[in-house]
Amino acid sequence: MAGPVAPPVEPRPSAWGGLNRVLDTPAKRGAAIGLILIVMAVAPMAFGPYATVILTNALLYTILALGLNVVVGYAGLLDLGYAAFFAVGAYSVGILTTTFGWNFWATIPVAIVAAAVAGVIIGTPTLRLRSDYLAIVTLGFGEIVRIAARNLKITGSASGITGIEQPWLFGWHIATPTDFYYVFLALTIIGILVSVRLSNSRLGRAWLYVRHDEDAAEAMGINRVRVKLAAYVIGAIYGSIGWAFFAVNFTAISPESFSFKQSTLFLMAVILGGMGKIPGVILGAFIVVLAPELLRDLGSFRYLIFAVGLLLIMLYRPSGIWPVRSAK
């Protein structure tokens, strides 16, 4: 049978992938990053309010995709229930600010701890399992969280939580779409920096090792369950913070935002651009948000295009769109 033969997926040596080869000096790299930052900083003024909202959304997706990338790209675990984690963060913030009248900033540590605990609860029993079982279990967990959120009283049942107050920061009321754009821009930058540091850290190397050969990693003294658990928890924290800010931006939380479909969107963002590579993941997140905007006329057909695109990527470019060749 004639068909594409998938080359083995070679994980990139660096989280930056081929970008290092194009931008081979620190000066060029600095210039590129500076240029992107300037464009992003003036974007709300330059492109108008509609684009600001869309870009804010793209930044939110970037944060969440970076978090999922830690789980899928760095540690090599397929997580199909990522939405469960950011549901935990969003609901912690939503419930504490509305029902208990907490200050938004005080709820963030709670959201982080809750997400980390959720990561441990989901991870501990499942991370010993084969990777394909893990995928299904995370899927099941995602559904459990969504169904629970839809049926519990404290989470506002099917209508979710509304009337979440927009936060103040040192006398600045973060309220307009432009305000939130800059908040998300700052969060994204922090998220990228943390991701870079992680991939270069001891833990990052342990993930790389476990992803390549779990048994050998274990023989070398890496505690694979603990290392994977760390990926889960970090991914959960990214999701939790990202969606907590989305909740105050939107001032509402709906249980249906935490569906399987939502989880697959983030997974697509991670895979389209290239698992494990930060520029690729950012590119993927922007494609996932911007492509439906550009293809809006196509209606539900655009989801089919997405799905076919994902399939073609897996068959012909399993390491993502970002044009890289690994240096031997």
Next chain:
Amino acid sequence: MTLTTLLAQQLVNGLVLGSFYALVALGYTMVFGVVKLLNFAHGDIYMVGAFAGFLALSLVAGVVGIGWLGVAVAILLSMLAVGFLGVVIERIAYAPMLKAPRLSILITALAVSLVLQNGVLTLTNGQIIAFSPKLGFAGINLGGVFINYKQMALAGTAAILMLGLEMFISRTQYGRAMRAVSVDKDMSELMGIDVNRVIAVTFFAGSALAAAAGTMAGAYYGSIWYFMGFLIGLKAFTAAVIGGIGSIPGAMLGGLILGLLESFGTQIPGIGSEWKDVFSFGVLILVLVFKPTGLLGKSEQERM
């Protein structure tokens, strides 16, 4: 309604539900046994089977009517068509990936699932379509427990299909080849077994069973839509895991157990039907944690 008749009624409901789960779980377990692939798209193949059955019924309605005979013909046609679809999917999407890392093939399977789902979504505009053959509501009353003919036909058909599969696997040459490949693929190839053909037969059989289940589910519940395969795919996987993934009798047993667990579980005070799915995923997680090999699965040291 006394407690006994209530429980007996739930037993009937559980067996009907369990038959669906078992038929779909068989496809999961067969494919897993032969190519060690978790076919995420299997629930969507069930969904496509329901639509194929619907189309087949509207095509043959003029000749055989839309009664029992029509549904039987529709089931057969749907099994045939979707069986081939399964083979095509395997050839296009899975065959090139079988040697790729597990993460890639899992994502490929997910992509296939999304393609099927969104393909049907686009074709049907996401609408719920009424699938209502004329099967009537008659049935028999056994001491207060009402069983309608649809339920009996459904459980009966499921039993016949499973029996047929069991015979196919234990008695025929292809069945023997399938068992050999699931034990050791490379060695089977050396022994002269055409592994690719065995894989194709496996996908055909698994998809055809899912299509039968899909068509029957459509006719039984009276409606079909593009997302109907998602939950049952998860549930059937749960059933396959309960029985021991890779084990054919295990999938049947697991399906029936899960069906019964669900129909009795939702009767426990405090667990309403809205928690039904939470209940089954809870079971899945517990089984995976405490007995990952399932009830009838072989215990083997699996490389991660």
